[in-house]
Amino acid sequence: MRIVLTRREPLDSPDGVSIFIVALAQAMLELGHRVQIVVGAFESREKFQRLLSPRTELPIIGLSRTPLSGPASVAAWLRAMGIINRFRPDLVIHSEAVPLPLQGTVVQIVHDLERRQGALAAVWRAIRRMSMRRCHYVVxxxxxxxxxxxRDLGLPGDQILRIPKCIDQQSYACRGLASRERAILHAGTSPYKVPEATIGAFGALNDPSVRLYVTGDVTRPVEEAVEALPEPIKGRVVLLGMTTGARVRDLHxxxxxxxxxxxYTVPVASATVMEAIATGTPIVGxxxxxxDVLADGVNGVVAEPQAEAMAATLKSVLDDDDLWLRLSAGARQRVRHFDADRVAKQYLELAGTSEPKGTDEPRRVPARRSSAALSAVPLPVLQTLVTAGAML
Structure with missing residues (x-):
């Protein structure tokens, strides 16, 4: 089978969607399929290798070396339409990309709904609704x-499938308690990851035997949160910056x-959380x-991000061996839901049979929309969608 994975944003940044695309592409290649990845921007393979650390060489087509917007984005994605159709795909999986009229079965994945907020919320909702109607399946x-x-789009419940994100389990080690450091990892410093909350909780924990690792760009809020810590604790914080994908996996x-x-406005499946699950590491979140990713008392503990409450929960997981062993075992069980091979087969079934195999429960697959209807996207509409999407 010929499979295309697309993303409008750059691929060479280690966010959750990039981690998912890499894992899914590797799994599909290893299942014997031909894969092509088409993304809006791809700066360099060296940067991609360093930050994502894929196990296999992946065929990636970047429409530009830098992010595009406006007319340039329209032209690039119209060019991509020709590139993809010449590949003659059987299955196209968009990670919230432009709804191009393409050959094969077209799947649109929704990873988050953050952009439905703010001044352009109505525009984004219209684009999302249009893209939903221009594909065979919505996931x-x-x-x-x-x-x-x-609720948001007013679609019938049976028109939206649920398939989880995935990770490449082969890339993660799962170490026992004896080989673990008394340390906490906070992965990512984007505002929605609230790194200052973890740093504040680390200060409230006030335990010089514990180390805190923080990965991601060292932002001003991160620096200020570290500076506010007591001196003996401040020296136990390690700011790693944008380190390699392999280093992050090892730390987990x-x-x-x-x-x-x-x-998050609406809870999503964070790939960094799934990385912790893959290594059998308990979560405090x-x-x-x-x-789907954090089950309270099963593979982690739910704690709201207030310093004292979060510190108390961190202390319990750090100090209680029995609790740690139980949560780690729960993580090792849970990771099977996010195994890339398993998830890849669920997507492949959308292009073949309508009866999914290996899922936890029966799920109704919506009737596939006709290819004729999908291809009938007027060029001005497509241009408007691409241009508006690039503004958001």
């Missing part, structure tokens, strides 16, 4: 997104707990993480 990556899409397997005081 939500979490239960909460599936439920919210039904070596620390005793991963902290995720994440703030906010209630804004999807219940």
């Amino acid at each position: 939500a990556s979490t239960t909460e997104l599936q439920e919210e899409l039904v 397997s070596r620390v005793r707990v991963a902290a995720f005081p994440t703030r 906010s209630s804004r993480l999807s219940r």
Whole structure:
């Protein structure tokens, strides 16, 4: 089977969608399929290799070396339409990309709904609704997104499938308690990841035997949060910056707990949370993480991001060996839901049979929309969608 994965944003940044695309593409290649990745921007393979650390060589077509907007974005994606159709795909999987009229079965994945907020919310909702109607299947990556899409777009519930994001399990080690450092990992410093909450909780924990690792750009809020810590504790914080994907994976397997005081409008499946799950590392996270990835008392503990409350929860996971072993075992069980091979087969079934195999429960697959209807996208409409999407 010929498969195309697309993304409008750059691929060479280590965010959750990039981690998902890499894992899914590798799994499909290893299942014997031909894969092509088409993205709006791709700065360099060296940067991609360093930050994402894929196991295999992936065929990537970048429409530009830098992010595009306006007319340049329209021209690039019209060019992409020709590139993709010449590949003659059987299956096209968009990660919220432009709804191009393409050959094969077209799947649109919704990874989050953050852009429905703000001044351009109505425009983004219209674009999303149009893209939903121009594909064969709509997939939500979490239960909460599936439920919210039904409310937000007014679509029937059986028109939206739920297939989780995935990770490449082969890339992660799962170490036992004896080889773990008394340390906490906070992965990512984007505002919605609220790194200052973890740093504040680390200060409230006030335990010189514990180290805190923080990955991601060292932003001003991160620096200020570290500066506010007491001197003996301040020296136990390690700011790693934008380190390699391999280093982040290794850290997940070596620390005793991963902290995720994440703030989402609608809970999503964070790939960094799934990385912790893949290494058997217990999670301390906010209630804004999807219940698909954080089950309270099973693979982690839910704690709201107030310093004292979060510190108390971190202390329990750091100090209670029995609790740690139970949560780690829960993580090792849960990671099977996000295995790339398993998730890849669910997508492949959309281009073949309508009866999914290997899922936790039966799920109704919506009737496939006709290819004729999908291809009938007037060029001015397509240009408007691309241009508006580039502004958001």
